[in-house]
Amino acid sequence: MMKMVMRRMVFLVFVIFGVSLVTFILSHIIPGDPASMMAGQHASKQAVEHIRQQLGLDQPIWIQYVEYMKGLLSGDLGTSIRTQNPVIDDLANYFPATLELAIAAFIIAILIGIPLGIVSAVKKNQFWDHASRIFSISGVSIPVFFSGLIAILIFYGYLNWFPANGRIDMNINPPTRITSFYIIDSLLSGDMIALTSSLQHIVLPALVLSYAQLAIITRQVRASMLEVLSQEYVRTARANGIHGYNLLIRYALRNALVPTVTVIGTSFGALLGGAVVTETIFDWPGMGKYVVDSIAYLDFPAIMGFTLFISIGYVLINLMVDVTYFILNPQMKE
Amino acid sequence: MKKTLTLIISIIMLFSITTACAKNSNAPSSKKDSKYKVNSSLTVAISADQGTLDPAVTMDNSAWKITYPAYERLVDFDGESTNVKAGLAKDWSVSKDGKTWTFHLNSGHKFSDDTPVDAKAVKFSFERLLKVAKGPASVYSEISKVEAPTSDTVEFTLKQNFPPFLSTLAANYVNIVNPKVMDKEKDGDMGQGYLANHTMGSGPYQLTTWKKGEYIQLGLNPHSTVKPALKKVTFKIVSDSSAQKLQLQKGDVDIAEGVPVDQIESLKSVKNVTLLQKPSLLVDYVYINSSKGNEALKNKKVRQALNYGIDYPSLIKAVQQGYATQSRGPIPKGLWGYDNNAKQYQLDADKAKSLLKEAGVSNVTLNLLYSDNNTWWETEALTIQSQLANIGVKVKLNKVAYATSRDMMDKGEFDLALGVWSPDFADPFAFMNFWYDSKNFGLAGDRAFYKNAKVDQLLAEAATSNDQSKREVLYKNIQKIVIDDAPYILLYQKDYLLPMNKNVKGFEFNPMLQGIYNLQDMSK
Numbered sequence: 001m002m003k004m005v006m007r008r009m010v011f012l013v014f015v016i017f018g019v020s021l022v023t024f025i026l027s028h029i030i031p032g033d034p035a036s037m038m039a040g041q042h043a044s045k046q047a048v049e050h051i052r053q054q055l056g057l058d059q060p061i062w063i064q065y066v067e068y069m070k071g072l073l074s075g076d077l078g079t080s081i082r083t084q085n086p087v088i089d090d091l092a093n094y095f096p097a098t099l100e101l102a103i104a105a106f107i108i109a110i111l112i113g114i115p116l117g118i119v120s121a122v123k124k125n126q127f128w129d130h131a132s133r134i135f136s137i138s139g140v141s142i143p144v145f146f147s148g149l150i151a152i153l154i155f156y157g158y159l160n161w162f163p164a165n166g167r168i169d170m171n172i173n174p175p176t177r178i179t180s181f182y183i184i185d186s187l188l189s190g191d192m193i194a195l196t197s198s199l200q201h202i203v204l205p206a207l208v209l210s211y212a213q214l215a216i217i218t219r220q221v222r223a224s225m226l227e228v229l230s231q232e233y234v235r236t237a238r239a240n241g242i243h244g245y246n247l248l249i250r251y252a253l254r255n256a257l258v259p260t261v262t263v264i265g266t267s268f269g270a271l272l273g274g275a276v277v278t279e280t281i282f283d284w285p286g287m288g289k290y291v292v293d294s295i296a297y298l299d300f301p302a303i304m305g306f307t308l309f310i311s312i313g314y315v316l317i318n319l320m321v322d323v324t325y326f327i328l329n330p331q332m333k334e
Numbered sequence: 335m336k337k338t339l340t341l342i343i344s345i346i347m348l349f350s351i352t353t354a355c356a357k358n359s360n361a362p363s364s365k366k367d368s369k370y371k372v373n374s375s376l377t378v379a380i381s382a383d384q385g386t387l388d389p390a391v392t393m394d395n396s397a398w399k400i401t402y403p404a405y406e407r408l409v410d411f412d413g414e415s416t417n418v419k420a421g422l423a424k425d426w427s428v429s430k431d432g433k434t435w436t437f438h439l440n441s442g443h444k445f446s447d448d449t450p451v452d453a454k455a456v457k458f459s460f461e462r463l464l465k466v467a468k469g470p471a472s473v474y475s476e477i478s479k480v481e482a483p484t485s486d487t488v489e490f491t492l493k494q495n496f497p498p499f500l501s502t503l504a505a506n507y508v509n510i511v512n513p514k515v516m517d518k519e520k521d522g523d524m525g526q527g528y529l530a531n532h533t534m535g536s537g538p539y540q541l542t543t544w545k546k547g548e549y550i551q552l553g554l555n556p557h558s559t560v561k562p563a564l565k566k567v568t569f570k571i572v573s574d575s576s577a578q579k580l581q582l583q584k585g586d587v588d589i590a591e592g593v594p595v596d597q598i599e600s601l602k603s604v605k606n607v608t609l610l611q612k613p614s615l616l617v618d619y620v621y622i623n624s625s626k627g628n629e630a631l632k633n634k635k636v637r638q639a640l641n642y643g644i645d646y647p648s649l650i651k652a653v654q655q656g657y658a659t660q661s662r663g664p665i666p667k668g669l670w671g672y673d674n675n676a677k678q679y680q681l682d683a684d685k686a687k688s689l690l691k692e693a694g695v696s697n698v699t700l701n702l703l704y705s706d707n708n709t710w711w712e713t714e715a716l717t718i719q720s721q722l723a724n725i726g727v728k729v730k731l732n733k734v735a736y737a738t739s740r741d742m743m744d745k746g747e748f749d750l751a752l753g754v755w756s757p758d759f760a761d762p763f764a765f766m767n768f769w770y771d772s773k774n775f776g777l778a779g780d781r782a783f784y785k786n787a788k789v790d791q792l793l794a795e796a797a798t799s800n801d802q803s804k805r806e807v808l809y810k811n812i813q814k815i816v817i818d819d820a821p822y823i824l825l826y827q828k829d830y831l832l833p834m835n836k837n838v839k840g841f842e843f844n845p846m847l848q849g850i851y852n853l854q855d856m857s858k
Contacts, residue, residue, distance in 0.1 A: 032737030036744065036777060040393030040469040042758060042768055044778045047472035054467070082385040084530035093546050149576060157580050164577050164586075166548050170377075170568060174545075283571050285547025293382065298737045 001326050008319045012312065019311040020072065020304065024065050027303050033057075034081050034298040055081065068304065077308075078301030082294060087305035090290060095309070096180035097167055098279065098286030102271040104183075104202050105209035109271075110264065113214050117221025118248060121229060129222075136215035144274060148208045148281035155204055162204045165283035169197045205282040209274060213267045220263045224256035231255075258328050265321030269314055373858045375566040376838070378851070379578045381592035383547050383571050388529035389509035390462055393469035395849045398506040400550055400569065402850045405509030405535030408437055408456065408488075409500065411844050414612075416669060416760035418504045422451060422536075423488075432495030432800045439486040444557035445512040446533075446540045453482035458513040460490075462524050470507040473758060495798045497805070498761035505759055505846065509535055538562050538854040547571065552853070563857035582607060582833060588858065589834040591849070594709050595655050601833045613659065614830040615666045615845040616756045620702075620718065620823035625783040626746030628700055635693040637820040640750075641679040642686035643725040644718065650826050653714045657831055661824035663813045664765045668845055670802070671762030671809045677817050679824075686725040699728040703748035705739035711752050714825075718750075744777040753781060754828075760846050762809045767793050770816050782821035789815055 035052040036043070052058050056067065071078055077087035116136065120129045139147075156164040168174055168182055175186035175194040183202065186195035228234060229252055237251050276288030283289075287306060294302035384397045389405060392398070409426070412419040423437040443451040460480045464471050476496040481489045492499065502508075512534040515525035525534075533541040538560040542553035552567040572578045575592050582590040583604050593601065601607050622637050630636045646660045659667070663676035690696065702718065704711045712733075719729040729750070734742065743751055757764035768779030771793050775783050789812055796808040817824075830843055840856040 030738065031741040032735065033741055033744075034737075036740055037737060038391075038393070038469055039472060041755075042779055043393075043469060043472045044475070044774070045776065047467075047469070047475075048777075050467055051469075079527075084386040084388065084391065084526055090546075097547070149574070152577055152580070157584075164581060165572055166570075167545075170549055170551075170570065280573050281577070283548065283573055283577075285545065289383070289547055289573070293385075296736060297385070 001323065004322065005319065008315065008322075012315050015311055015315055016072075016308060020069065020308060021065070023304055023307045024068065024300075025061070027298070027300050028061050028064070030298075032298045034300065037297050038081060068301075072308075077305040080294070080299055080302045082297045082299040082302065087301050090302065091287065091305055091309055092180075094285060094287040094290045097284060098272065098275050098288060100181045100183065101202065101205055101209065101278070101284055101286060102268065102275050104206035105213070105271050105275075106268055108206055108210040109213045109217055109267065112210070113217030114221050114253075114260075116214070117218045118225055118253065120218065120222040121225035122248070124226065132218060136218040139211040139213075140215040142211075144208060144212055144277045145281055147211060148205075148278060151204050151208050152281070163201055164204075167198065167201050167285055168194060169201075172197050205278050205284050208281075209271060209278045212274060213271055216263055216267050217260065220260050221256060224259050225252060228252045228256045254328070258325065261321055261324050261328065265317055265324075269317055272310070272313065373837075374564060375568065376564045376589070376853070376856065376858060377568045377570055377587045378589040379572040379581060379587040379591060380569045381571070381573055381575075381578075384550065386526070386530035387533060387541070388466075388526050389506065389511065390466040390470060390524075391468045391526060391530070398847075399850050400541065400552065401509060401533065401535075402506055402537070402847065403539040403552065403567075403853045404533035404537045404541060404555075405511070406443060406451070406537050407506075407509060408503045411504045411760070411846050414842050414844055416501075416844075416846055418500055418760075421504070422456070422510060426500070428500075428800070432497065432798075433492045435490040435492070435499060437488045437490075439488070441486065442559055443536050444559075445514075445536045446555040446557060447512065447514065448557050449512055449514065451510060451536045452485045453488045454485070455513050456480075456488045456510055457482040459508060459511045462511065462515075463508055466524055466526060473502050473507045495800060497797070497800055497802075498759045498763050501759035501761050506850070507758075509537075511535065539567065542566075560854050562854040564853055567851075567853055579833075582835065585835065587835075588838050589832065591832065593831075593833055595657055595831065598657070598831055598833065599655065606836055607833055608836045610830070610832040610834060610841070610843065611657065612830045612843045613666075613668055613845070614756070614828050614848055615668055616754055616828045616830075616848065617661055617664075617666050618658070618714070618752070618754050618825045618828060619661070620825065621743070621748070621751045621753055621781040622821055622823065623746055623749050623751070623783055624821045625785065627749040627783075628698065630693070630695045630698050631700075631749060633693045633695070634819055635689045636695055636698075638679075638818075639686040639689040639693070639725060640722065640727065641820050641823050642682045642689065643722045643727065644679070644823060644825070645681040645721055646679075646825065649714070649717050649721065652717050653710050654826065654828060657829040658826040659829075660826050663817060664769055664822070664824060665762050665809070665813070666765075666827045669757065669760060669762060669765075671766075671806055673810050673813055676813050679820075681721075683725050690726065696726070697728075698726075699730060700749035701730045701732045703732045703734070703739060703742060703751040705734055705736040707736040707739070708752075708754060714752060740777060743781055746776065746783050751781070756848065757846070762805070763797060766809055766812060767797055769822070770812070784816075784819065784821035786815065786819060789819075 035055060035057055036048050039048045039051050056064060080087050080090055083090060116132045120132045123129050152164045155162045172194055175182060175191045176189045178185045178188050182198035186198055234252055237247055275286055279286045279288035291306045384400060385394060386392050387397055387401055389401050407421050408423040409418040410421040422439055422443055424440045426435060426437045428435050439453060445451060457480045464474060476492045476494060477490060478493045479491045483489060515529060515534050518525045518528035520527050531544060538555055538558045539552040540555045543551040548571060550569045554565055570587060572581060575594055575597060578590040578592050579597060581587045585606060602609060622631055622640060624631055650656060650658045660678060662678045663673050665671045702715055704715050715731050719731060722729050742748055768774055770780060770784060770789050772780060772785035772790055774780040792808055792812050796805045799805050830848060837858050842852050
């Protein structure tokens with residue numbers, strides 16, 4: 001297994017190189033000029049030209065790329081044109097919020113998705129199967145911006161159960177920064193007020209975000225469970241008097257989970273990506289909103305930084321999926 | 335397996351409970367902020383977070399709503415008018431040739447760290463602005479030097495006469511910055527990195543908290559001479575317009591900036607909400623590419639025909655729900671130089687058709703460039719398309735990303751394009767010299783790529799005279815020529831609409847400071 005991990009790490013270097021090259025070229029060839037965005041509505045040509053020189057945009061693209069890579073190798077992602085902050089600081093500021101939301105949504109999707117899949121498989125073509133199908137399929141079909149607004153209208157507008165936006169109440173100090181995850185930090189520092197507020201704030205966006213991914217997990221679990229349940233060893237187990245919970249969880253689910261892990265892994269990637277829309281609706285201060293604003297402003301360093309960050313994230317998630325395979329299926333070791 | 339799971343869960347629970355108890359006994363790190371009474375704090379819902387807050391860098395109206403109350407300027411706009419009144423400067427004078435401006439400063443103004451504001455700080459702020467050389471510096475390309483002969487006197491020497499100079503000083507381009515910002519300098523950035531996230535001014539407020547992506551809070555500058563009623567102002571980021579509306583209705587925010595015009599009507603019936611409606615100086619118009627677009631547009635008659643092809647009142651109703659006034663000439667109403675008798679084009683399909691015939695143009699297809707930068711542009715483009723179809727002009731819509739549209743406008747890659755314009759300073763120069771001077775081809779202002787030697791000459795004359803009545807006559811004459819030459823379709827002057835809670839008092843809308851609040855005079 002160590003060999004595979006090492007191989008993936010080497011592979012990561014090529015991914016970074018490839019992604020940086022493609023993103024750099026793409027973001028520089030699309031028409032548009034950050035210098036003109038920065039100079040303001042009515043700036044003269046000279047003023048725009050001057051800013052272009054300051055930003056180094058008057059250089060040939062390959063020189064700009066070499067300069068960027070030089071910085072990257074020394075861990076410098078450049079300075080954001082829009083916020084004037086080092087990109088690495090901006091990412092460090094926004095990423096924990098995105099990750100916290102994605103993890104919360106991920107946990108909800110798994111906690112609801114897997115049992116729902118099992119129920120569907122066991123009660124195949126009965127009421128609960130149909131009900132779970134309708135419930136989970138509508139999650140994929142309803143766009144997040146719609147379900148998000150409906151959730152705000154009901155749970156904030158009418159019922160007043162949850163706040164409509166933000167990560168924590170404006171009048172409460174965020175918990176002492178340890179991991180940058182508000183929920184974990186407030187638990188670690190024993191700050192119950194911050195914990196309650198963070199939990200209240202994360203419920204709606206996490207539910208909405210997970211709802212869209214639920215169907216994929218549920219349908220996958222259902223399909224693999226049905227396949228496993230029809231296998232001979234399960235029949236043998238049944239014949240030996242093993243049934244109920246024991247049969248489903250210990251015998252069937254463990255094997256059914258192997259293909260599901262891949263789906264769950266990629267769905268985590270989708271959650272990170274899907275967080276962009278959810279963040280906008282709930283004003284969750286994550287990377288999604290940051291990158292959307294950066295793209296509109298043609299803020300190259302920020303776009304590059306974000307893309308590299310996400311690509312590395314994807315490679316690492318895939319690696320984790322493969323490691324999980326090893327744990328679930330000892331045969332892979334050979 | 336079951337046992338292991340139970341064990342893990344128990345350990346986690348035990349751990350969190352014990353840490354919770356341990357820390358709780360040491361007083362919790364956060365508690366509800368009860369320091370401010372509800373009626374001394376104001377919450378404004380804004381649509382997006384800010385970029386940099388450095389006054390020498392930002393050209394963004396929405397960043398100015400934070401920086402304007404945190405800094406002071408030499409002069410200020412007077413209430414709701416476009417005239418200026420004393421600010422940091424108590425009086426000023428200008429030499430006969432208009433090249434030397436002298437300002438005398440008031441005493442007693444202090445930065446938020448108790449440093450007095452003196453002439454050196456003013457000189458420093460201007461020099462920093464010019465050295466940083468980003469957007470705001472382009473307004474001051476005429477300055478050749480700034481001097482501080484005494485601690486309360488500042489003298490500017492201009493390269494040439496620039497009559498709108500005084501008015502630019504009241505806008506947000508030169509906020510007086512505490513020279514101590516140089517202590518925060520990094521890699522020769524003159525404190526740009528620091529001021530991107532902090533304020534260092536002498537205004538009544540200062541930036542106290544900025545939770546990126548969530549909210550921005552202003553608190554009082556303890557050393558300011560002004561003592562505002564609102565002690566804490568929060569700009570809360572609520573990007574979705576429906577959510578903003580809902581929060582305003584429920585009283586969670588006091589002002590909602592981002593409610594689009596088509597949703598405004600429904601707010602009128604809400605009990606606790608009032609709608610402020612004032613004419614603004616923001617104009618919406620169409621650039622007709624007069625030299626780089628479709629060949630037909632080089633002919634004045636074709637451009638006039640397009641102007642006659644628009645049904646202005648119905649367009650204003652469709653696009654702005656009636657919250658706008660048809661433009662009369664390029665200078666908007668409310669700014670000096672506006673000509674009450676200027677010609678206003680009205681829908682006349684027959685005349686438009688005969689003009690096209692005279693020009694020998696038939697079956698012409700024009701592309702119309704626009705972006706998603708303004709929510710109403712989609713409807714506007716569709717309306718123009720259908721109205722011009724009635725005079726036999728086919729319009730092909732070309733919607734692109736905002737940054738791309740700016741690039742294409744600069745290069746002249748369009749036949750027609752939608753645009754908005756608001757003045758940088760309260761002077762007709764801000765419209766006339768930008769829009770019609772062929773020196774400014776492209777994004778800089780002459781976005782119709784219009785050139786008329788006579789107009790260029792008259793504009794130069796109006797730009798260098800200090801005699802306002804003479805300039806007024808000059809601009810009047812120029813307007814006659816350019817309205818006839820019709821390089822733009824002058825659509826309308828938009829109303830400024832602001833839904834706010836009825837208990838918000840004292841807000842004055844200054845058309846030169848759209849989106850900026852006079853927080854120091856407001857209360858709840």
